[in-house]
Amino acid sequence: MMAASKVASKAASTPTVAILVSCEHGGNRIPSRYRELFLAHQALLRTHRGADFGALRVAREMAAALDAPLLASTVSRLLVDLNRSLHHPGLWSQASRAAAPEVRKEILHRYYLPYRAKLESLAGQKIAAGRRVIHVSCHSFTPQLNGVVRNADIGLLYDPSREPEAQLCRRWRQSLAGHAPGMRVRMNYPYAGTADGFTTYLRQRFGPAHYLGIELEINQRHVLAGGPPWRALRAAVIAALRESTAGFAAEFAAASAAESLQWPPSPPAPGHA
Numbered sequence: 513m514m515a516a517s518k519v520a521s522k523a524a525s526t527p528t529v530a531i532l533v534s535c536e537h538g539g540n541r542i543p544s545r546y547r548e549l550f551l552a553h554q555a556l557l558r559t560h561r562g563a564d565f566g567a568l569r570v571a572r573e574m575a576a577a578l579d580a581p582l583l584a585s586t587v588s589r590l591l592v593d594l595n596r597s598l599h600h601p602g603l604w605s606q607a608s609r610a611a612a613p614e615v616r617k618e619i620l621h622r623y624y625l626p627y628r629a630k631l632e633s634l635a636g637q638k639i640a641a642g643r644r645v646i647h648v649s650c651h652s653f654t655p656q657l658n659g660v661v662r663n664a665d666i667g668l669l670y671d672p673s674r675e676p677e678a679q680l681c682r683r684w685r686q687s688l689a690g691h692a693p694g695m696r697v698r699m700n701y702p703y704a705g706t707a708d709g710f711t712t713y714l715r716q717r718f719g720p721a722h723y724l725g726i727e728l729e730i731n732q733r734h735v736l737a738g739g740p741p742w743r744a745l746r747a748a749v750i751a752a753l754r755e756s757t758a759g760f761a762a763e764f765a766a767a768s769a770a771e772s773l774q775w776p777p778s779p780p781a782p783g784h785a
């Protein structure tokens with residue numbers, strides 16, 4: 513059919529996948545304005561509760577290697593957790609919960625809302641331009657929590673009911689087996705991909721055909737050990753992601769030639785910016 517072949521040639525000539533990298537827990541910085549709230553919590557700030565050790569490094573290298581936009585925060589999650597919904601009790605920490613309501617409102621407007629809006633709008637723009645967004649949110653987890661040793665090196669978190677996410681994570685894990693043999697890669701571990709988080713929120717905004725939200729979780733054991741093995745692990749994770757998204761993009765190009773994309777839900781007004 514005429515229409516189908518037109519779509520096919522368009523799909524073949526334009527990039528179909530857009531990768532976005534983010535890091536919500538990239539540092540343990542507390543802006544001076546709010547330092548007073550943390551006077552009694554200095555030790556806590558330096559623990560895994562303050563930041564995801566190593567996550568920002570992975571995110572930066574990943575974005576550079578894949579030529580993808582990076583959105584990262586170095587303000588501690590103990591001020592406000594960018595990976596929690598506004599209604600979630602974990603949005604505020606034991607330190608920031610004590611702040612006056614107007615102070616917390618200010619924190620939301622300075623740090624939380626702009627961050628969340630920025631990625632949502634970037635994803636929306638890519639989707640409106642006909643791209644399928646692969647959002648990789650980079651995290652790390654403490655090797656041992658409440659006395660339980662976590663038995664994975666890498667976790668890939670996704671929503672099992674969204675087939676494209678499941679498929680991409682299977683590819684990523686498969687590819688990792690080649691790049692980092694012996695690494696224990698577990699799906700939806702140590703957390704469920706459907707638990708409250710930024711990707712969970714974005715899934716409600718964008719359908720499964722347009723948005724894939726994956727959380728990468730790396731065991732901090734490797735970060736803390738450091739050295740060449742840690743460098744090699746980062747390189748393997750990124751190389752495997754590159755491979756799996758490339759295969760995925762090719763498949764998506766073929767599939768999108770056959771289906772009609774449902775974005776935007778209603779046609780934009782002519783001459784929109």
Ligand SMILES: [Zn+2]
Nearest residue numbers: 537564651652
């Ligand atoms: Zn995290």
